[in-house]
Amino acid sequence: MQEQDFQIVSVAMDSDIEAARPWVEEASPTYITLVDQNHLLSSLYNMVNVPQAVWIDESGKIVRPTESGGSIDILREFDPEIGGFKPEAQQRAQAAKATYLEAVKDWAINGSASRFAFDAQASRAHTETMDDNAAEAHAWFRLGQHLMNHNRQEEADAVFQLCREKHPDSWNIFRQTTEKMDTGIAAGEGFWNKVMALGEKEYYKSVDMDGMP
Amino acid sequence: MATVLTNTSQFECDESEGGLWMSAQEMASQLDWELKPEGFCQGDTCVPVPPDRIHEFIRDDQVNVSAFWQHLGRPVASSTSSDVAVLGESATERNDALLSLEAPDFTLPDFNGKLHSLTDFRRQRVLLITWASW
Numbered sequence: 001m002q003e004q005d006f007q008i009v010s011v012a013m014d015s016d017i018e019a020a021r022p023w024v025e026e027a028s029p030t031y032i033t034l035v036d037q038n039h040l041l042s043s044l045y046n047m048v049n050v051p052q053a054v055w056i057d058e059s060g061k062i063v064r065p066t067e068s069g070g071s072i073d074i075l076r077e078f079d080p081e082i083g084g085f086k087p088e089a090q091q092r093a094q095a096a097k098a099t100y101l102e103a104v105k106d107w108a109i110n111g112s113a114s115r116f117a118f119d120a121q122a123s124r125a126h127t128e129t130m131d132d133n134a135a136e137a138h139a140w141f142r143l144g145q146h147l148m149n150h151n152r153q154e155e156a157d158a159v160f161q162l163c164r165e166k167h168p169d170s171w172n173i174f175r176q177t178t179e180k181m182d183t184g185i186a187a188g189e190g191f192w193n194k195v196m197a198l199g200e201k202e203y204y205k206s207v208d209m210d211g212m213p
Numbered sequence: 214m215a216t217v218l219t220n221t222s223q224f225e226c227d228e229s230e231g232g233l234w235m236s237a238q239e240m241a242s243q244l245d246w247e248l249k250p251e252g253f254c255q256g257d258t259c260v261p262v263p264p265d266r267i268h269e270f271i272r273d274d275q276v277n278v279s280a281f282w283q284h285l286g287r288p289v290a291s292s293t294s295s296d297v298a299v300l301g302e303s304a305t306e307r308n309d310a311l312l313s314l315e316a317p318d319f320t321l322p323d324f325n326g327k328l329h330s331l332t333d334f335r336r337q338r339v340l341l342i343t344w345a346s347w
Contacts, residue, residue, distance in 0.1 A: 007337045009329075011321065012344055019346040024324050034321040034329055040220060041343060044317040046307065053342040056316040060335060065311065069342045104340055111338060120314060129308040132288075139290040139301025142218055146297055155292060175347045186347045 005058075006108040011036050013050055013172055015145060019184055038145050042172050043138035046130045049171040049204060055107060055117065063107075063117040065127040068204040070100025072213065075195050075203045092213045099211040116209060126208060137167035144177070171203070217278070218299045219244070221320075226278065228295050232269075233279040240276050244300075253281060260285065316341075 008031035014020035017035050024033050041047055045054055051069035056062055077089035085093070107114040118126060144159035160177035167173055174194065175186035195203060206212065215228035224243045226235040237248035246253045248271070252261035262270050269280045279289050279298060288301040310317050316339075320330040331339065 005337060006340070007334045008340045008342065009331070009334065010342050010344060012346065014346050016346075017324070021324055023344075023346055032323065032329060034323050036321050036343075040319055040321070041341075043220070043302065043307065044310075044319055045341075046311060047343060050343045050345045053340060054316065056331070056334075056339040056341060058336050058338055060316050060332070062311070062314045062316050108338060108340075123314055124312055127308075127311050127314075129311070130304045132304045135302060135304035135307060136288040136290070139288040139299045142220075142299045142301070143290040143292060143297060146216075146218060146299070147292060152292075159290075159292075172345070175345070180347060184346055 005111070007032065009034065011041055013039055013041065013047075013176070015039075015148065015176055038142050039138070039172055039176065042141075042170065043135070046128055046134070047172060048167075048169050055104075057112065057117070061120075062123055062127075063112070065118075065123055067126070067207050070097040070207070071204045072096040072206060073202040073204045076198075095213045096207070099209065099213070100207065102211075103209055133166045134170070137163045137170065137173060140166065141173060169201075215295060216297045217243075218297070220302065227275070228298075231279070231291075231295065232277040233298055234272070234275040234277055236274055237276050240278055244278065246281070248276060 010029065010031055010033045012020035012024070012033070012035045014035060015037050017037060020035055045066045047066055049068070051071055052066050053064070053069035054062060054066050055064035072093055074085055074089040074093050077086045078084070079086050084090075103116040107116050111117070140159055140163045144156045144163060147153075147156035147159060160173070163173050164177065175191065178186050178190050179188055180186050181188050214225050215233055217224055217226055217233060222243060224239075226233050226239070228234070235243070241247045246255050249259065251259045253259065270277050270284070278300070279291075282289050282300050285303070286305065287303045290299040290301060291297070316331060318331045320328050322328050331341070
Protein backbone atom coordinates (compact mmCIF):
# COMPACT_ATOMS: atom_id res chain seq x y z
CA MET A 1 0.00 0.00 0.00
CA GLN A 2 1.67 3.22 -1.09
CA GLU A 3 1.03 5.99 1.35
CA GLN A 4 1.11 8.74 -1.24
CA ASP A 5 -1.86 7.18 -3.04
CA PHE A 6 -4.10 6.36 -0.12
CA GLN A 7 -5.19 8.24 2.97
CA ILE A 8 -7.41 7.24 5.86
CA VAL A 9 -9.33 10.19 7.26
CA SER A 10 -10.92 9.13 10.51
CA VAL A 11 -13.49 11.48 12.01
CA ALA A 12 -14.78 11.41 15.58
CA MET A 13 -18.46 12.37 15.68
CA ASP A 14 -18.19 13.81 19.16
CA SER A 15 -19.79 16.96 20.57
CA ASP A 16 -17.19 16.89 23.28
CA ILE A 17 -13.66 16.66 21.93
CA GLU A 18 -12.39 15.65 25.38
CA ALA A 19 -14.62 12.56 25.36
CA ALA A 20 -12.96 11.42 22.15
CA ARG A 21 -9.37 12.41 22.96
CA PRO A 22 -8.44 9.44 25.22
CA TRP A 23 -9.48 7.02 22.48
CA VAL A 24 -7.18 8.76 20.00
CA GLU A 25 -4.30 8.87 22.45
CA GLU A 26 -4.77 5.18 23.19
CA ALA A 27 -4.72 4.24 19.51
CA SER A 28 -2.00 6.79 18.54
CA PRO A 29 -3.03 6.44 14.92
CA THR A 30 -0.75 7.12 11.96
CA TYR A 31 -3.66 8.32 9.84
CA ILE A 32 -5.45 11.67 9.93
CA THR A 33 -7.86 11.93 12.87
CA LEU A 34 -10.36 14.79 12.88
CA VAL A 35 -13.18 15.75 15.19
CA ASP A 36 -16.65 16.80 14.05
CA GLN A 37 -18.38 18.37 17.04
CA ASN A 38 -21.38 19.64 15.06
CA HIS A 39 -21.90 16.35 13.20
CA LEU A 40 -21.43 18.17 9.91
CA LEU A 41 -20.66 14.89 8.15
CA SER A 42 -24.06 13.49 9.14
CA SER A 43 -25.60 16.34 7.20
CA LEU A 44 -23.16 16.36 4.26
CA TYR A 45 -22.97 12.60 3.74
CA ASN A 46 -26.31 11.50 5.18
CA MET A 47 -24.64 9.50 7.94
CA VAL A 48 -26.76 7.95 10.68
CA ASN A 49 -24.38 5.76 12.67
CA VAL A 50 -20.74 4.95 13.41
CA PRO A 51 -18.69 3.51 11.94
CA GLN A 52 -19.80 4.65 8.53
CA ALA A 53 -17.46 5.10 5.61
CA VAL A 54 -17.23 6.69 2.17
CA TRP A 55 -14.67 5.85 -0.49
CA ILE A 56 -13.47 8.90 -2.40
CA ASP A 57 -11.18 8.53 -5.40
CA GLU A 58 -8.22 10.68 -6.52
CA SER A 59 -10.48 13.09 -8.39
CA GLY A 60 -12.83 13.57 -5.44
CA LYS A 61 -15.54 11.27 -6.79
CA ILE A 62 -17.48 9.00 -4.45
CA VAL A 63 -16.88 5.39 -5.49
CA ARG A 64 -18.63 3.85 -2.49
CA PRO A 65 -21.25 6.08 -0.87
CA THR A 66 -22.01 6.15 2.86
CA GLU A 67 -22.30 2.64 4.27
CA SER A 68 -21.40 0.79 7.43
CA GLY A 69 -17.61 0.61 7.74
CA GLY A 70 -17.66 -3.18 8.05
CA SER A 71 -19.92 -3.47 11.09
CA ILE A 72 -22.99 -5.66 10.81
CA ASP A 73 -26.10 -5.77 12.95
CA ILE A 74 -25.72 -8.38 15.67
CA LEU A 75 -27.15 -6.27 18.49
CA ARG A 76 -30.20 -8.40 18.98
CA GLU A 77 -28.02 -11.47 19.33
CA PHE A 78 -26.85 -10.31 22.72
CA ASP A 79 -27.14 -13.16 25.17
CA PRO A 80 -27.78 -11.97 28.76
CA GLU A 81 -26.83 -15.43 30.09
CA ILE A 82 -23.26 -15.18 28.83
CA GLY A 83 -23.20 -11.38 29.19
CA GLY A 84 -22.07 -10.97 25.61
CA PHE A 85 -22.92 -11.66 22.01
CA LYS A 86 -23.53 -15.22 20.94
CA PRO A 87 -20.25 -16.75 19.65
CA GLU A 88 -21.79 -17.36 16.24
CA ALA A 89 -22.77 -13.69 15.98
CA GLN A 90 -19.31 -12.57 17.07
CA GLN A 91 -17.70 -14.72 14.40
CA ARG A 92 -20.02 -13.28 11.78
CA ALA A 93 -19.17 -9.74 12.90
CA GLN A 94 -15.44 -10.48 12.77
CA ALA A 95 -15.76 -12.04 9.33
CA ALA A 96 -17.64 -8.95 8.09
CA LYS A 97 -14.92 -6.62 9.43
CA ALA A 98 -12.20 -8.74 7.83
CA THR A 99 -14.02 -8.81 4.49
CA TYR A 100 -14.45 -5.04 4.58
CA LEU A 101 -10.81 -4.45 5.51
CA GLU A 102 -9.62 -6.70 2.65
CA ALA A 103 -11.80 -4.73 0.25
CA VAL A 104 -10.33 -1.43 1.49
CA LYS A 105 -6.81 -2.84 0.98
CA ASP A 106 -7.71 -4.03 -2.50
CA TRP A 107 -8.98 -0.56 -3.43
CA ALA A 108 -5.99 1.15 -1.77
CA ILE A 109 -3.68 -0.89 -4.00
CA ASN A 110 -5.68 -1.16 -7.21
CA GLY A 111 -7.75 2.03 -7.27
CA SER A 112 -10.46 2.14 -9.90
CA ALA A 113 -9.41 -1.35 -11.07
CA SER A 114 -10.57 -2.75 -7.73
CA ARG A 115 -13.75 -4.76 -8.07
CA PHE A 116 -14.95 -3.14 -4.86
CA ALA A 117 -14.97 0.40 -6.29
CA PHE A 118 -18.33 1.18 -7.86
CA ASP A 119 -18.73 2.76 -11.27
CA ALA A 120 -20.78 5.97 -11.38
CA GLN A 121 -24.07 4.17 -11.99
CA ALA A 122 -23.60 1.72 -9.12
CA SER A 123 -22.34 4.47 -6.83
CA ARG A 124 -25.49 6.51 -7.47
CA ALA A 125 -27.69 3.45 -7.05
CA HIS A 126 -26.15 2.81 -3.63
CA THR A 127 -26.57 6.42 -2.49
CA GLU A 128 -29.24 6.77 0.16
CA THR A 129 -31.11 10.04 0.15
CA MET A 130 -32.40 11.97 3.15
CA ASP A 131 -35.86 13.45 3.65
CA ASP A 132 -36.80 17.01 4.67
CA ASN A 133 -37.17 16.04 8.32
CA ALA A 134 -33.63 14.69 8.42
CA ALA A 135 -32.27 17.87 6.81
CA GLU A 136 -34.16 19.92 9.38
CA ALA A 137 -32.83 17.75 12.20
CA HIS A 138 -29.27 18.54 11.08
CA ALA A 139 -29.97 22.29 11.26
CA TRP A 140 -31.55 21.92 14.70
CA PHE A 141 -28.64 19.80 15.89
CA ARG A 142 -26.27 22.64 15.01
CA LEU A 143 -28.46 24.98 17.08
CA GLY A 144 -28.54 22.55 20.03
CA GLN A 145 -24.79 22.23 19.89
CA HIS A 146 -24.38 26.02 19.98
CA LEU A 147 -26.77 26.36 22.93
CA MET A 148 -24.98 23.59 24.80
CA ASN A 149 -21.61 25.28 24.23
CA HIS A 150 -23.06 28.50 25.65
CA ASN A 151 -24.26 26.91 28.90
CA ARG A 152 -27.90 26.85 27.83
CA GLN A 153 -28.29 23.14 28.52
CA GLU A 154 -32.04 23.17 29.16
CA GLU A 155 -32.79 24.81 25.83
CA ALA A 156 -30.27 22.53 24.14
CA ASP A 157 -31.98 19.45 25.58
CA ALA A 158 -35.34 20.55 24.17
CA VAL A 159 -33.74 21.13 20.78
CA PHE A 160 -32.01 17.73 20.83
CA GLN A 161 -35.32 16.09 21.70
CA LEU A 162 -36.77 17.70 18.57
CA CYS A 163 -33.79 16.40 16.54
CA ARG A 164 -34.43 12.84 17.70
CA GLU A 165 -38.09 13.13 16.75
CA LYS A 166 -37.37 14.62 13.35
CA HIS A 167 -34.70 12.06 12.45
CA PRO A 168 -35.51 8.85 14.31
CA ASP A 169 -33.23 6.78 12.06
CA SER A 170 -30.15 8.67 13.21
CA TRP A 171 -28.22 6.80 15.86
CA ASN A 172 -25.63 9.57 15.69
CA ILE A 173 -28.21 12.04 16.98
CA PHE A 174 -29.80 9.62 19.40
CA ARG A 175 -26.63 8.31 21.04
CA GLN A 176 -24.89 11.69 21.09
CA THR A 177 -27.78 13.41 22.81
CA THR A 178 -29.17 10.80 25.20
CA GLU A 179 -27.95 9.66 28.57
CA LYS A 180 -24.56 7.98 28.74
CA MET A 181 -23.57 5.30 31.19
CA ASP A 182 -20.60 5.78 33.55
CA THR A 183 -18.40 4.46 30.77
CA GLY A 184 -19.49 7.31 28.48
CA ILE A 185 -21.27 4.83 26.22
CA ALA A 186 -24.91 5.50 25.29
CA ALA A 187 -26.02 1.92 25.78
CA GLY A 188 -28.52 2.26 28.59
CA GLU A 189 -32.16 1.32 28.72
CA GLY A 190 -33.23 3.97 26.21
CA PHE A 191 -30.74 2.67 23.68
CA TRP A 192 -31.78 -0.96 24.07
CA ASN A 193 -35.48 -0.06 23.90
CA LYS A 194 -34.85 1.71 20.62
CA VAL A 195 -32.83 -1.24 19.31
CA MET A 196 -35.56 -3.69 20.26
CA ALA A 197 -38.13 -1.47 18.55
CA LEU A 198 -36.23 -1.68 15.23
CA GLY A 199 -38.28 -4.66 14.11
CA GLU A 200 -37.36 -5.46 10.52
CA LYS A 201 -34.93 -2.55 10.29
CA GLU A 202 -31.24 -3.11 10.87
CA TYR A 203 -29.02 -1.22 13.29
CA TYR A 204 -26.35 -1.31 10.59
CA LYS A 205 -27.69 -1.72 7.08
CA SER A 206 -25.91 -4.60 5.42
CA VAL A 207 -23.06 -3.69 3.10
CA ASP A 208 -23.42 -4.75 -0.52
CA MET A 209 -20.02 -6.36 -0.96
CA ASP A 210 -18.87 -9.80 -2.17
CA GLY A 211 -18.03 -12.07 0.72
CA MET A 212 -20.05 -10.19 3.34
CA PRO A 213 -21.71 -12.64 5.72
CA MET B 214 -29.25 41.18 17.69
CA ALA B 215 -29.12 37.55 16.70
CA THR B 216 -26.25 35.17 16.07
CA VAL B 217 -26.60 33.40 12.75
CA LEU B 218 -24.82 30.11 12.09
CA THR B 219 -24.30 28.37 8.80
CA ASN B 220 -22.24 25.27 8.04
CA THR B 221 -19.18 27.38 7.53
CA SER B 222 -19.74 30.76 9.12
CA GLN B 223 -21.09 32.71 12.06
CA PHE B 224 -22.20 36.34 12.03
CA GLU B 225 -24.51 38.79 13.78
CA CYS B 226 -27.58 40.50 12.37
CA ASP B 227 -30.66 42.41 13.51
CA GLU B 228 -33.62 40.39 14.68
CA SER B 229 -37.17 41.71 14.62
CA GLU B 230 -40.59 40.09 14.38
CA GLY B 231 -39.04 36.69 13.73
CA GLY B 232 -37.02 38.01 10.79
CA LEU B 233 -33.25 38.22 10.48
CA TRP B 234 -32.33 41.50 8.85
CA MET B 235 -29.07 42.61 7.31
CA SER B 236 -27.92 44.85 4.50
CA ALA B 237 -27.79 43.39 1.00
CA GLN B 238 -24.09 44.09 1.02
CA GLU B 239 -23.56 42.03 4.19
CA MET B 240 -25.72 39.27 2.79
CA ALA B 241 -23.51 39.11 -0.28
CA SER B 242 -20.36 38.84 1.81
CA GLN B 243 -21.71 36.41 4.43
CA LEU B 244 -23.97 34.17 2.37
CA ASP B 245 -22.77 34.74 -1.18
CA TRP B 246 -26.25 35.78 -2.39
CA GLU B 247 -26.59 39.18 -4.10
CA LEU B 248 -29.69 41.32 -4.37
CA LYS B 249 -30.18 42.33 -8.02
CA PRO B 250 -33.12 43.73 -10.02
CA GLU B 251 -34.01 40.14 -11.08
CA GLY B 252 -34.04 38.87 -7.49
CA PHE B 253 -31.55 37.13 -5.19
CA CYS B 254 -28.66 35.82 -7.24
CA GLN B 255 -25.82 33.40 -6.67
CA GLY B 256 -23.63 33.29 -9.76
CA ASP B 257 -25.95 32.79 -12.73
CA THR B 258 -28.79 31.48 -10.58
CA CYS B 259 -31.42 34.04 -9.63
CA VAL B 260 -34.45 33.51 -7.40
CA PRO B 261 -37.14 36.11 -8.04
CA VAL B 262 -38.81 37.79 -5.09
CA PRO B 263 -42.60 37.29 -5.25
CA PRO B 264 -43.89 40.86 -5.98
CA ASP B 265 -46.84 40.56 -3.59
CA ARG B 266 -44.54 39.46 -0.74
CA ILE B 267 -41.68 41.86 -1.31
CA HIS B 268 -42.08 43.46 2.15
CA GLU B 269 -41.41 40.11 3.80
CA PHE B 270 -38.00 40.04 2.13
CA ILE B 271 -36.88 43.63 1.65
CA ARG B 272 -37.39 46.64 3.89
CA ASP B 273 -35.55 49.90 3.17
CA ASP B 274 -32.00 48.73 2.50
CA GLN B 275 -32.37 45.61 4.68
CA VAL B 276 -32.94 42.02 3.59
CA ASN B 277 -34.68 39.33 5.67
CA VAL B 278 -32.29 36.39 5.29
CA SER B 279 -34.52 34.10 7.35
CA ALA B 280 -37.51 34.62 5.03
CA PHE B 281 -35.25 34.35 2.00
CA TRP B 282 -33.68 31.13 3.27
CA GLN B 283 -37.09 29.53 3.79
CA HIS B 284 -38.14 30.79 0.36
CA LEU B 285 -35.27 28.65 -0.99
CA GLY B 286 -36.83 25.63 0.73
CA ARG B 287 -34.05 25.49 3.30
CA PRO B 288 -34.60 24.92 7.04
CA VAL B 289 -34.11 27.69 9.60
CA ALA B 290 -33.69 26.55 13.20
CA SER B 291 -34.19 29.26 15.77
CA SER B 292 -33.84 29.42 19.57
CA THR B 293 -37.02 30.23 21.52
CA SER B 294 -35.76 33.73 22.26
CA SER B 295 -34.79 34.18 18.59
CA ASP B 296 -31.27 35.21 19.53
CA VAL B 297 -29.60 32.30 17.71
CA ALA B 298 -30.57 30.93 14.30
CA VAL B 299 -29.11 28.26 12.07
CA LEU B 300 -29.47 28.52 8.30
CA GLY B 301 -29.49 24.87 7.23
CA GLU B 302 -29.35 23.03 3.93
CA SER B 303 -32.31 21.35 2.28
CA ALA B 304 -32.64 17.62 1.72
CA THR B 305 -32.89 18.24 -2.04
CA GLU B 306 -29.57 20.08 -2.08
CA ARG B 307 -27.85 17.44 0.04
CA ASN B 308 -29.24 14.62 -2.08
CA ASP B 309 -28.38 16.32 -5.38
CA ALA B 310 -24.84 16.89 -4.12
CA LEU B 311 -24.44 13.24 -3.12
CA LEU B 312 -25.94 11.95 -6.37
CA SER B 313 -23.51 14.12 -8.33
CA LEU B 314 -20.86 11.84 -6.74
CA GLU B 315 -18.68 14.90 -6.13
CA ALA B 316 -17.60 14.29 -2.51
CA PRO B 317 -18.86 17.27 -0.45
CA ASP B 318 -15.90 19.20 0.90
CA PHE B 319 -15.52 20.03 4.57
CA THR B 320 -12.95 21.54 6.90
CA LEU B 321 -12.55 20.06 10.38
CA PRO B 322 -9.87 20.30 13.08
CA ASP B 323 -7.59 17.49 14.20
CA PHE B 324 -7.06 16.88 17.92
CA ASN B 325 -4.41 19.59 18.04
CA GLY B 326 -6.77 22.14 16.52
CA LYS B 327 -5.13 22.17 13.10
CA LEU B 328 -7.68 22.44 10.29
CA HIS B 329 -7.82 19.94 7.43
CA SER B 330 -10.01 19.95 4.35
CA LEU B 331 -11.04 16.99 2.28
CA THR B 332 -9.61 18.75 -0.78
CA ASP B 333 -6.15 18.67 0.87
CA PHE B 334 -6.14 14.99 -0.10
CA ARG B 335 -6.89 15.37 -3.81
CA ARG B 336 -4.82 12.99 -5.91
CA GLN B 337 -5.13 10.45 -3.10
CA ARG B 338 -7.80 7.85 -2.55
CA VAL B 339 -9.51 8.67 0.73
CA LEU B 340 -11.23 6.30 3.10
CA LEU B 341 -13.43 8.66 5.08
CA ILE B 342 -14.52 6.77 8.17
CA THR B 343 -16.37 7.86 11.30
CA TRP B 344 -16.27 6.72 14.90
CA ALA B 345 -17.38 8.11 18.26
CA SER B 346 -16.67 7.80 21.96
CA TRP B 347 -20.32 7.19 22.78
